[in-house]
Amino acid sequence: MSTALHPGIIPEPxxxxxxxxxxxxxxxxxxxxxxxxxxxxxxxxxxxxxxxTAEMAGLRFELQRRGAAMEGVCRDGERVRPLQVDHCGGLxxxxxxxxxxxKSGPTLAEHLAPYGERLALMxxxxxxxxxxxxxxxxxxxxxxxxxxxDDFHGSTVHPDTIHPAVHPDWQSHLVTERHGANSDxxxxxxxxxxxxxxxxxxxxxxxxxxxxxxxxxxxxxPNFYLASFYxxxxxxxxxxxxxxxxxxxxxxxxxxxxxxxxxxxQAFHRSTAAYLIESAGRVIAxxxxxxxxxxxxxxxxxxxxxFTGIYGRRERRILDFHQAMLRQLGERA
Amino acid sequence: xxxxxxENRWFHLCTTDDLAxxxxxxxxxxxxxxxxxxxxxxxxxxxxxxxxHRFAVxxxxxxxxxxxxxxxxxxxxxxxxxxVGLPFNPTDFQLEAEGRRRLAxxxxxxxxxxxxxxxxxxxxxxSLEEELGTDLFARLAALSExxxxxxxxxxxxxxxxxxxxxxLRLHLAPGGAALVLHSAAPPGADRRFSRTATRHPAIADxxxxx
Numbered sequence: 001m002s003t004a005l006h007p008g009i010i011p012e013p014x015x016x017x018x019x020x021x022x023x024x025x026x027x028x029x030x031x032x033x034x035x036x037x038x039x040x041x042x043x044x045x046x047x048x049x050x051x052x053t054a055e056m057a058g059l060r061f062e063l064q065r066r067g068a069a070m071e072g073v074c075r076d077g078e079r080v081r082p083l084q085v086d087h088c089g090g091l092x093x094x095x096x097x098x099x100x101x102x103k104s105g106p107t108l109a110e111h112l113a114p115y116g117e118r119l120a121l122m123x124x125x126x127x128x129x130x131x132x133x134x135x136x137x138x139x140x141x142x143x144x145x146x147x148x149x150d151d152f153h154g155s156t157v158h159p160d161t162i163h164p165a166v167h168p169d170w171q172s173h174l175v176t177e178r179h180g181a182n183s184d185x186x187x188x189x190x191x192x193x194x195x196x197x198x199x200x201x202x203x204x205x206x207x208x209x210x211x212x213x214x215x216x217x218x219x220x221x222p223n224f225y226l227a228s229f230y231x232x233x234x235x236x237x238x239x240x241x242x243x244x245x246x247x248x249x250x251x252x253x254x255x256x257x258x259x260x261x262x263x264x265x266q267a268f269h270r271s272t273a274a275y276l277i278e279s280a281g282r283v284i285a286x287x288x289x290x291x292x293x294x295x296x297x298x299x300x301x302x303x304x305x306x307f308t309g310i311y312g313r314r315e316r317r318i319l320d321f322h323q324a325m326l327r328q329l330g331e332r333a
Numbered sequence: 334x335x336x337x338x339x340e341n342r343w344f345h346l347c348t349t350d351d352l353a354x355x356x357x358x359x360x361x362x363x364x365x366x367x368x369x370x371x372x373x374x375x376x377x378x379x380x381x382x383x384x385x386h387r388f389a390v391x392x393x394x395x396x397x398x399x400x401x402x403x404x405x406x407x408x409x410x411x412x413x414x415x416x417v418g419l420p421f422n423p424t425d426f427q428l429e430a431e432g433r434r435r436l437a438x439x440x441x442x443x444x445x446x447x448x449x450x451x452x453x454x455x456x457x458x459x460s461l462e463e464e465l466g467t468d469l470f471a472r473l474a475a476l477s478e479x480x481x482x483x484x485x486x487x488x489x490x491x492x493x494x495x496x497x498x499x500x501l502r503l504h505l506a507p508g509g510a511a512l513v514l515h516s517a518a519p520p521g522a523d524r525r526f527s528r529t530a531t532r533h534p535a536i537a538d539x540x541x542x543x
Contacts, residue, residue: 006424006425006427007426007427007428008425008426008427008428008432010435019388146387150387152406152420152421152425153405153406155407155420156404156405156406156407156420157404157405171421171424289393289404290389290404290405293389293390293393293404293405294387294388294389294390294405296367296390296393297367297382297383297384297388297389297390298383298388299365299366300362300365300366300367300381300382300383300390301366301381301383301385301388301439302365304439307385307439309385309386309387309388310385310386310426310428310436312421312425312426313421313424313425313426314421314425315387315425
């Protein structure tokens with residue numbers, strides 16, 4: 001274990017989002033305009049329908065693929081704006097096209113940096129899509145983002161699910177990289193968990209984008225993260241704002257089985273996918289009450305000056321997110 | 334009409350019996366502020382029910398029994414509201430005594446009137462006795478002391494005496510046979526924070542089952 005000192009950070013006012021940004025309609029409207037109306041946003045992975053749709057903060061995104069060409073619009077009531085659509089491997093992103101005279105903003109590659117190549121590599125495992133899942137939370141979308149980037153609530157919130165699945169000495173093995181708004185955490189799997197995946201691999205012959213016995217979590221600002229297990233299974237997640245105090249966590253499991261010829265192999269693939277979806281749902285069901293507890297708690301201390309919380313060594317990604325949000329919200333048209 | 338904000342008013346929370354056991358707690362919400370009253374090592378204390386680490390509500394249930402411990406990251410707090418159990422403190426926070434004190438829970442006002450427990454968000458303001466007036470305070474204190482036993486629920490009838498104070502409505506049965514306490518949820522709190530209890534006089538002791 002590292003002996004370096006990592007004192008918790010009590011942020012100064014201005015270094016994190018005001019508490020009111022977690023429940024007011026004004027903040028929600030500002031995010032709708034300056035975050036979801038401007039940033040590159042993850043839309044999904046095209047399937048045979050060649051159509052992708054998404055709703056975030058009251059904006060409706062509609063994308064179509066025609067051959068290699070992709071296009072789309074953003075509907076905001078009666079207002080319809082064209083989308084810029086791009087992809088990173090199989091992952092499709094879009095943003096509202098900047099209006100004439102407004103600065104063009106980063107390219108998708110710049111927005112994903114430094115994880116573009118890795119995401120493209122991981123997306124090669126977006127095979128055998130399972131039905132998308134959406135789980136509603138009675139909490140602001142940023143409470144979910146904070147939750148997913150918090151690397152150390154496993155023992156308290158997930159004592160019987162995630163916690164035993166990662167290495168007992170997870171603290172020594174956890175690797176977190178931070179690059180401004182985007183970041184990556186990697187957890188070494190417990191021997192038993194890695195062994196379970198190895199057995200699964202032996203049966204399903206999973207495609208692996210990397211020989212790694214880790215749970216990997218790459219966060220891309222503002223609301224996308226790609227989780228993976230064992231360098232094989234990938235699960236794109238997106239947190240969709242619905243209202244100032246409501247959001248939906250949408251995710252989709254890809255189980256990249258390569259041996260699917262026989263009925264028996266197909267049945268095993270189906271049952272494994274169902275088990276993984278059920279397990280992921282159980283973990284999310286554990287996160288929901290704490291996200292909602294934060295939603296209920298924040299307004300209760302917002303009147304107290306200096307009540308800024310504290311961010312420990314494994315919570316720095318959250319402050320990075322706050323600062324990226326402040327930059328994005330401060331951006332003028 | 335009382336034009337003070339809810340945060341500056343006293344609200345009835347529970348009775349001392351509800352807080353009698355070790356780590357017994359009762360919660361409510363006043364406006365946007367979650368509050369908790371809890372017995373910790375023999376002391377009854379009241380705080381904003383919000384963790385100072387990352388702002389989660391600590392006790393989510395209206396009442397119960399358990400340490401004042403945040404469900405999110407396991408921070409636990411002592412009777413002064415100071416975090417005493419911080420998982421991963423040596424590696425992740427390195428908070429010494431002073432740093433912990435800076436992260437103490439924010440206190441709330443707590444007052445007793447006989448067996449009745451009241452809370453207020455604001456720390457400053459008139460005492461409960463000043464707010465109720467000496468006579469009413471004394472009457473409530475005496476009534477609550479005279480009805481020490483919780484019993485089967487009774488429905489107050491028309492001829493019961495009715496006393497209303499703050500969010501509390503008391504119904505006194507003729508002849509002092511029973512007292513029904515009904516606490517309405519404070520403004521901003523949902524109905525699960527309203528409470529009704531029927532209490533019986535001390536003289537009925539001999540008739541109560543052992």
